[in-house]
Amino acid sequence: MEWAKESLEKVEGSRAARMKQQAPMPSDPDLILKNFHPDYSGKERTVNAGPNAGDQKFPLELADLLEADSPLPATHSTVTDIETDVLIIGGGGAGAAAALAFEGSGLNVHLATKLRLGDSNTVMAEGGIQAALAETDSPRRHFADTMVGGHGENEPDLLRILCEGGPKSIEWLSQLGCLFDRNPDGTFRLRGGGGTSVPRVLACRDYTGLEIMRVLKDAVRLSSTNVLEDHAAVELFDDGNSTVSGAVLYDRKKASLVNVSARAVILATGGSGQLRLQGFPTSNHVGATGDGLVLAYRQGCRLAFLDSYQYHPSGACYPEALAGQLVTEAIRSAGAQVVNSEGVHFINEMAYRDVLAAAIIKETQEGRGITTPNGKVGVWLDTPMIDLKNGEGALAKQFPGLIHRFERYKIDPVKTPVLIYPTLHYQNGGISIDSQCKTEVKGLWACGEVTGGLHGKNRLMGNSLLDILVFGRRAAESVKEKISERKLLTLNNLNEFRKSQLQKQITSPTFFPKASKMKLEIGKSAVEAETTDSSSSETSGGFEPPDPFAR
């Protein structure tokens, strides 16, 4: 990193002095947020269609999708292809947790995912999961921390359920076979996170989401759940009387539409970071395009708090190939400071995520950032401090993922700080649900990142992994209690929605990031799709990969 030599020397030069003192929390966090947080940039508008027409504002990119037309042909048939009791849409942690909670219920469960089971934001979560397990802690204290972090906007009923579910969820995961890091005395190792007043974050190194997801995935594969991979949800069916009764899926492998009749539908489709609001990079997986928001909206579900997104303060900024990918907050709680181009520790790195992200943007806008050869600007995360504070080898032991990703680019975070800039990380808002995960429309439940209200306007580290477990399972419990008889399949709600002021030139959901140029050829028959898309049959055809070990 020769191009940053001058600034790196300043960072090294100030390290010894910085080690001994803490940087202050910002004196006026609200002012920093208003002036520098992307939520306040004004790049938002109201929409002209659907249940939120004319009320709250949405990011421009999302507003377009909410007003867009469905890709489903008006003539689409409503003949049932698959009949199930429960259809879960989404193959991440929330969907998997819901599926497991149906075991032994006698209900037939299908889980549909656009990608493969487990390909999700869950698997990418690094830092940890919150649960009030420390002696000085309690679910009430967890509640208080989260409420303050969410600027008092959190739905109290949902938040209480989350916090009370913490210890029980850790016990549930442990019984499924999750291994969390432990102290030498055998107790769970708990770390602090931004905004926690006591250590409350459990982790499995910096692969916590991977550990949870691979265990859930294995358990789902061993369960009676029917998993439909590479099946994207295109639209929901209703019974003609505003009750959701199933979904239209698109089978990517067969290039055909599949009608599913279900007595209950659970949306667990996750977030929308791949909309890359305001040109920000994202830490999200390729499927995070807000599909569930669009589907629920057309059925009449109101959306809440979608003017609020989480920009994670520490997205990688260099090398270019890693841009936007997460550098876990746990590295900051373990002692790495956030430092500007002059080597100045300009803010306490345990400030709430939104405040810290805004403060980093402020530094770069005011000329105290470091510009990469690709023209991106960031600030330093002083990772070498971890070993200095905690002993040699501490960084590699606790954060193998960080080392693994950077070593390919000949960057050793043990010796050299990494460059960071905020990355679009989490959809704070989403579909409004009640305390039973029921949406405002009968027959439709929702859980996890697709919902809004729980996290208020800023989510704390470790609360989303807890969210998907607590509310994924809760949605299933509620379905078991409230499931109705099978209903007709109609597209009445969609047809009604189509009468409003739509932007007919675009369709949604978009399914994949714009940058990927991937498009699902919905509406074409399988035969048509095959003959028109000659390039893909040529490239993904049935050839044998060569033996990689042949010398």
Next chain:
Amino acid sequence: MKNIEIKIAGKPISAQPGETIVHALWAVGMAESVQTGCAGGVCGACTVTVRYADGKPGGTELACMKPVEEGMEVFPCPVEPDKAVEPVINPDALTLQSVFPTVNRCTKCGSCTTACPMSIPVMDSVMRMQQGDFDAVAEDFTTCIHCGLCRFVCEDKVKPHNMGLWVRRSLGKSQPELQMADEDLNLIEKEWQHLMTDDKQERIQRAKTFREKGSQ
């Protein structure tokens, strides 16, 4: 900067220096030719094999993590999941051998270790599985993304990552139950009522005080 020429399953494309195989495919509209999931190196969807023009040894990679190189040839190499095996409480080497009978067929060729994109010492860990050294196995497989490449390249049908997960889950299930402290339910409910007050302004004020003290 000069473009880099690579081939995907025989088809030549131009890529930007510094970008990964996945992003090179996106840029030319060929995203569908390699399955992707997280595009962040942890879901294991985008397994590929690569060969190099200059004769340097090729191998297996995650397309989302591997930067393009001049003359590189890339072949999609999707790996189907194997049947899951139910974990057990207090696992030992004999139980592992009974549910994964191929564990002793390992001929120590080392292909699995070479194939692993996460730098796990896979073959050594298979030896440890044979001996029942399960704490070490669990540590080895901490970073396993279950891409399946170790199983895919094994000529002896050994299933290292499946066994690694089985060991980890089995050890996990054998953990003692979490002891929940006895608590005063009346006090707890009183604290909840205090924190859950209907007045929004008052609620955040109470939360601010409570989080400092740990009580009301």
